[in-house]
Amino acid sequence: MxxxxxxxxxxxxxxxxxxxxxxxxxxxxxxxxxxxxxxxxxxxxxxxxxxxxxxxxIRELRFIDFDEGRGLEIGALSTLTDIARNDAIRAKYPALAEAAGAVSTPQLRNMGTIGGNVCVDTRCNYYNQNLDWRKALGYCMKKDGDICRVAPSSPKCVAVNSSDTAPVLIAFGASARIDGPSGVTTVPFADFYRDDGIRAWAIRPGEIITRIHVPKPAPGTRSAYLKLRLRNSFDFPIVGVAAMVATDDRGLCRDARVVVNAVGSRPVVVDGAAKALIGTHLEASALDEAAEAAFAAAKPLDNTSATIPYRKRMVRVYARRALERIAS
Ligand SMILES: Cc1cc2nc3c(=O)[nH]c(=O)nc-3n(C[C@H](O)[C@H](O)[C@H](O)COP(=O)(O)OP(=O)(O)OC[C@H]3O[C@@H](n4cnc5c(N)ncnc54)[C@H](O)[C@@H]3O)c2cc1C
Ligand code: SF4
CATH class of the missing domain: 3.30.43.10 (Uridine Diphospho-n-acetylenolpyruvylglucosamine Reductase, domain 2)
Known part of the structure; x- marks a missing residue:
């Protein structure tokens, strides 16, 4: 034990x-x-x-508050179950409810918080091992060693960001309120994650996330989150795709965001997918082009379950399915 x-x-x-x-x-x-x-x-x-x-x-950090004008405020200590079951989130930001509800197991969702989820440590097969395992193989740069065992010539750690809610929060344009010794700052989640598996978050020692703000969705906004994992009842994502699309009353796409996670140290915003979707009626060819852009943007490495080609191909499949769900 x-x-x-x-x-x-x-x-x-x-x-x-x-x-x-x-x-x-x-x-x-x-x-x-x-x-x-x-x-x-x-x-x-x-x-x-x-x-x-x-x-x-800190009881006052466990709350969920939706207002038609201000949007959504979530206290950092709200649990993933609170989020997955909240009526306003399910109605207005369904991808967020789906992502929170897809984390791990019911027991962990009943305890695990959104503040902890957005700061969940980056993961790697050579790192998430016990001390004896790591000692026997030789340590790596992220803990006690000096080289990366996945990419030995890499100057930085390439462990993956495995948070389910992070890509969705980026897709919705959400931001974190960070309280610390020098006051309060607000950081958009799009800027919160860094392409470095060790220094992966824009938060300094001594600071904590206290709340999350998600802007009011534009009229006609739909969203979806799909996750690939080895065991559906339990595991971290090996691919996660968040998609958000806003259409006008004629069905014309006005805004779109596709964000892929678990294929790099930070979630990848796929600009090419937004470009492929905006101005279309979400017809099949536009969805294909957007999914292809997600495939091109994803650069998985050999540091989590399943092979690199499989995970890369599944980004295309999951992006297409998420967009298909929105379009239908
Ligand atoms: C078996 C197993 C399966 C899991 N599967 C998934 C999964 O599928 N998807 C997924 O996303 N996660 C998964 N997790 C990880 C974890 O359960 C969740 O991410 C959970 O939401 C973390 O929340 P927590 O409150 O327990 O965080 P904690 O464990 O308390 O904290 C996590 C990190 O965040 C920091 N932290 C916590 N709160 C704050 C705050 N308010 N401000 C700043 N820093 C903070 C801590 O210092 C720590 O570094 C899994 C974990 C296990 C053990
Ligand atoms: S990516 Fe490299 S440095 Fe980072 S945890 Fe894995 S082996 Fe270690």
């Missing part, structure tokens, strides 16, 4: 207390929400923080 390393748990009862505790313990501390990602990684000794600052007692 894998055991957690020793640490002390400091529950925070307000955002201000969380920030003060994180500042007090500096790089020895990490925030934890439900711990469904972090505790598993700690058991593998991928993280060994001396102090965990618990965010769960």
């Amino acid at each position: 894998m055991r957690l390393p020793p640490f002390s748990y400091r529950p925070a009862r307000s955002v201000a207390e969380a920030i003060a505790l994180l500042a007090e313990h500096g790089l020895d501390a990490m925030p934890v929400s439900a711990g469904t990602d972090l505790y598993a990684n700690m058991k593998q000794r991928l993280f060994t923080p001396k102090v965990l600052v618990g965010l769960r007692p």
